Amino acid sequence: xxxxxxxxxxxxxxxxxxxxxxxxxxxxxxxxxxxxxxxxxxxxxxxxxxxxxxxxxxxxxxxxxxxxxxxxxxxxxxxxxxxxxxxxxxxxxxxxxxxxxxxxxxxxxxxxxxxxxxxxxxxxxxxxxxxxxxxxxxxxxxxxxxxxxxxxxxxxxxxxxxxxxxxxxxxxxxxxxxxxxxxxxxxxxxxxxxxxxxxxxxxxxxxxxxxxxxxxxxxxxxxxxxxxxxxxxxxxxxxxxxxxxxxxxxxxxxxxxxxxxxxxxxxxxxxxxxxxxxxxxxxxxxxxxxxxxxxxxxxxxxxxxxxxxxxxxxxxxxxxxxxxxxxxxxxxxxxxxxxxxxxxxxxx
Numbered sequence: 001x002x003x004x005x006x007x008x009x010x011x012x013x014x015x016x017x018x019x020x021x022x023x024x025x026x027x028x029x030x031x032x033x034x035x036x037x038x039x040x041x042x043x044x045x046x047x048x049x050x051x052x053x054x055x056x057x058x059x060x061x062x063x064x065x066x067x068x069x070x071x072x073x074x075x076x077x078x079x080x081x082x083x084x085x086x087x088x089x090x091x092x093x094x095x096x097x098x099x100x101x102x103x104x105x106x107x108x109x110x111x112x113x114x115x116x117x118x119x120x121x122x123x124x125x126x127x128x129x130x131x132x133x134x135x136x137x138x139x140x141x142x143x144x145x146x147x148x149x150x151x152x153x154x155x156x157x158x159x160x161x162x163x164x165x166x167x168x169x170x171x172x173x174x175x176x177x178x179x180x181x182x183x184x185x186x187x188x189x190x191x192x193x194x195x196x197x198x199x200x201x202x203x204x205x206x207x208x209x210x211x212x213x214x215x216x217x218x219x220x221x222x223x224x225x226x227x228x229x230x231x232x233x234x235x236x237x238x239x240x241x242x243x244x245x246x247x248x249x250x251x252x253x254x255x256x257x258x259x260x261x262x263x264x265x266x267x268x269x270x271x272x273x274x275x276x277x278x279x280x281x282x283x284x285x286x287x288x289x290x291x292x293x294x295x296x297x298x299x300x301x302x303x304x305x306x307x308x309x310x311x312x313x314x315x316x317x318x319x320x321x322x323x324x325x326x327x328x329x330x331x332x333x334x335x336x337x338x339x340x341x342x343x344x345x346x347x348x
Contacts, residue, residue, distance in 0.1 A: 001025060001132040001161070005124060008033070008061045015121035017061060020134045022159040027051070028344070030159050033061060036118040037079035037136050037155055039185055044163060044344045046191070047272025054273065054344070056186040056308050059298055072293050075184040078118035079155060080111045082140060082147050083328075084182040085250070085285065085317030088216040092320035094148070094176050094329060101146045107214045111184075113145035117153070118184070125154070133158035142175065149175030151330075164343045171336035179330045180315045181338060186289060186308035187275060189268035195306045196288060197238025200267040203231035203284055205251035209316065219322040221252060234267070237288060237309065246288035246306055250317055253282055257326065260339055264311045267347055278341040279313035282326055286311060313340045 004021040011017065012035060019040070022030045031041040042055045057077050058064055064076070090101035090109035101109040111118065122136035133156055140151040151173045158166040169181050188196060208229050210220040224230040228240035229249060241247060255261045263284040264277040277284065287310040294303040319325035330336050 001129070001159075003127050003129050003132055003134060005127060005134075010061055012065070012121050017121060018124060019061070020124065020127070020157075022132055022134065022157065024132060024159050024161050024163070026161070026163060028159065028163050030157065030165055032134065032157055033064070034122045034124055034136055035061070035064065036120065037122055037183070038064060039077040039183070042165065042185075042342075044273065047346050052191070052271060052273070053298065054187055054189055054275070056188060056294075056303055057298060058296070063296065069294065072291075074186070074289070074292050074294065075111060075118050076294070077185050078183070080182045080184050080312070081117035081153065081179070082112050082145070082151060083109070083178050083180045083320075084111060084312065084314040085180070086110050086214070086216045087178075088318050088321055092178060097148070099146060099148065105214065108216050115145065122155070131158050132160070147177055149173040149177035149332075151177055151179065153181070162343065163345065164341050167340045167342075169336065169338040171330065172332075173330050174332050176329055176331050178320045178328050179336050180317070180319070180328050182285075182312045182314040183340065184310060184312060185342070186292070186310055187266070188308045189266060189271050189273040189275060191271050193301065193307060195238075196309045197236065197241070197243070197306065198268075199237050199309065200234050200269070201231050201237045201286070201309070202234040202265045203251050203286060204255070204261075204263055205253050205284065206232065207252040209250040209252065209283075211249070215248060217250060217317045217322070219324060224251070231286075234265070241288070246290045247286045248288070248290060250283050250285045253279075253284055255282070257282055260341075263313060266309065266311075269347070272347045274345045274347055276343045276345065277311045277313065278343065280337070280339045281313040281315060283314050283316055284311055285314060285317075313338075
């Protein structure tokens, strides 16, 4: 096992950008930038004994800050905060205080606002060679993106000998504030990439969350039974989808709240790879990258719609405005915690 910190030679807002490399004894390799806590590479051995990168991204760090990329901006491989998914109208209240966030979609605040945690340089606070881990920290100041409170977030990436990439989050605040963190990795398990419709997918959820026309959840839970959203039994992602829209849906996991359990499994036959996602979170959001439009990705490849899938583990979107949903307001006396594990294995 090894942990290495390497400078990119780049600075953003006078903060130096580093790459952190995690490698285990099986040769599995993960490269993370402290800018946006971006997972840039996740290289594993497939069933043919070949090394294969299973996440979308760029060959150089500079491409993540290119204006053309930021215009479309699909959050490739980045952490999302303070609040994942959509807050309807960008509005919420805490007690008698009412807050208005900037809108970055037509009628909502998406993924933390105009400049979220995905575009911040995080401090590297610990490199642990024994755990094969790195801990990044970001302090989001009061009124950043118009959220209240000074929020300190620690995010630890640990690569185990079992090919598990463990993401452990902790956060504290000095004033009540909404928080809903996730990671926006774009995965593709196929040997040569391309449309993910033939990937096999299972999600351990009997219900999904209704969304309005702007993709904000309404508060209504709907059974997946007898709908194209039924992934309770493994099936091809493209089997029941509308090929023009794919999936962009929050699934309510069948689990005890807060327990670490299996949320999702994805299998690709030709590579022989399985990606299993475990989480303490109550929601797994499946996104099949309809809006993906990225030029000059890895190897000069252009990424287009449905070239990846995302399993974004999180709390219920828009929960700050829906009292029936689990609470997403962090109080000063409390500690926010979350664990999500991406485990890669060979199909048996």
